[in-house]
Amino acid sequence: MNPKFQPLFQPYTFNNGVTVPNRLVVAPMTHWASHEDGSLSADERLFLQERFRGFGLFVSAATLVSPEGKAFSGQPAAMGEQDLPSLRAIAALAHEQGAKALLQLHHGGLKAVPELLHGAAVVAPSGDTGGARALDGAEIQALVVAFARAADLALRAGFDGVEIHGANQYLLQQFYSAATNRRQDAWGGSREARMRFPLAVADAVLAVRAQHQRPDFIVGYRFSPEEPGEFGLTMQDSFALIDALAQRPLQYLHVSLWDFYKTARRGADPARTRIEQLHAHLNSRLSLIGVGNLRSAEDALAAYQTGWAEFIALGKAVMLNPDWAEWVQDGREQDIVTELDPQRADRYRIPPLLWSRCLEGMDWLPPLKGNRDWRPRDI
Numbered sequence: 001m002n003p004k005f006q007p008l009f010q011p012y013t014f015n016n017g018v019t020v021p022n023r024l025v026v027a028p029m030t031h032w033a034s035h036e037d038g039s040l041s042a043d044e045r046l047f048l049q050e051r052f053r054g055f056g057l058f059v060s061a062a063t064l065v066s067p068e069g070k071a072f073s074g075q076p077a078a079m080g081e082q083d084l085p086s087l088r089a090i091a092a093l094a095h096e097q098g099a100k101a102l103l104q105l106h107h108g109g110l111k112a113v114p115e116l117l118h119g120a121a122v123v124a125p126s127g128d129t130g131g132a133r134a135l136d137g138a139e140i141q142a143l144v145v146a147f148a149r150a151a152d153l154a155l156r157a158g159f160d161g162v163e164i165h166g167a168n169q170y171l172l173q174q175f176y177s178a179a180t181n182r183r184q185d186a187w188g189g190s191r192e193a194r195m196r197f198p199l200a201v202a203d204a205v206l207a208v209r210a211q212h213q214r215p216d217f218i219v220g221y222r223f224s225p226e227e228p229g230e231f232g233l234t235m236q237d238s239f240a241l242i243d244a245l246a247q248r249p250l251q252y253l254h255v256s257l258w259d260f261y262k263t264a265r266r267g268a269d270p271a272r273t274r275i276e277q278l279h280a281h282l283n284s285r286l287s288l289i290g291v292g293n294l295r296s297a298e299d300a301l302a303a304y305q306t307g308w309a310e311f312i313a314l315g316k317a318v319m320l321n322p323d324w325a326e327w328v329q330d331g332r333e334q335d336i337v338t339e340l341d342p343q344r345a346d347r348y349r350i351p352p353l354l355w356s357r358c359l360e361g362m363d364w365l366p367p368l369k370g371n372r373d374w375r376p377r378d379i
């Protein structure tokens, strides 16, 4: 390995004593490839196997905790005992590749897809004109239990931990954002009340780990730092969320960014990056995972060397390069590709539906080869 990349391969010990072999994280990636019932399919296995050898942490695709939260066809599930065999197989796929396995726990809320719900209503903090119905208090409590049940299944399936999906405008973020939470009860109104559901989920997941007496079980929380729009989340909201989460015995936070270097929009210094300011605010109370359009080895190293994150997550880079970390370790970093070549489907092993989206050249997917106009999604 070129010694300059050595810093990315330094181990890190979490505050619960668990050591991760290095600073590289496989970003969670939905693949639209599980069977209809959420069980592991051959296409999904093909995508996950032999893809991230050399990474320290693997975060799974967003995995459904309750049926009415389904936001993707082919979404994996962690809803009951029937899901244990597939969950065990996914954890084993990560372990075979040497990474610690984290299950990402997800509910789509407003972004659930009605056609996938078998007649159930789309539920959300507040109703909307698109047909979503506001959750009542008992349903909110039941969803807290659903997240805890999914964490329990993950633990029993051999996962090393879970990542609570509080990002990308799914249910937890919908509760925190005044743009989507217009409730006037205990679950909405003030910033503290809007934060109550995400924190209840975090506490319930942490309680599962305590019940199993497994302090080594890693619990992380992913959030999106800002939203556009008058009532959308600001950096001040994110600082407040960080403060609340940092009071809990979590292991890490994971900021969801499409561009690692995106500057703050509101509620912080707009001349400085979001991640720099989040990391400074966190002030080592928890570790931070950063992400966003880091594709080459040089990109990952430069991001890490900013000092703004303890870990660097890669999504598209891992889609395009099933040997990314091994190549860096073997001094072959020049072989890493940063664009998708439509002729190389055999190499990427991307499941069919995701592959067809890749060919459309969207801003959240890898740039198509030769497309000089591609820019990462800007939110």
Ligand SMILES: Cc1cc2nc3c(=O)[nH]c(=O)nc-3n(C[C@H](O)[C@H](O)[C@H](O)COP(=O)(O)O)c2cc1C
Pocket: 027, 028, 029, 030, 031, 060, 061, 062, 104, 165, 167, 168, 222, 256, 257, 258, 291, 292, 293, 294, 313, 314, 315, 316, 317, 354, 364, 365, 366
């Ligand atoms: C195909 C695809 C699927 C994704 N699915 C998820 C997901 O399930 N959960 C999540 O939190 N983020 C998801 N993301 C966002 C990534 O985790 C990551 O934050 C984003 O792609 C930016 O990183 P990158 O530029 O390295 O790809 C997905 C991104 C892609 C490209």
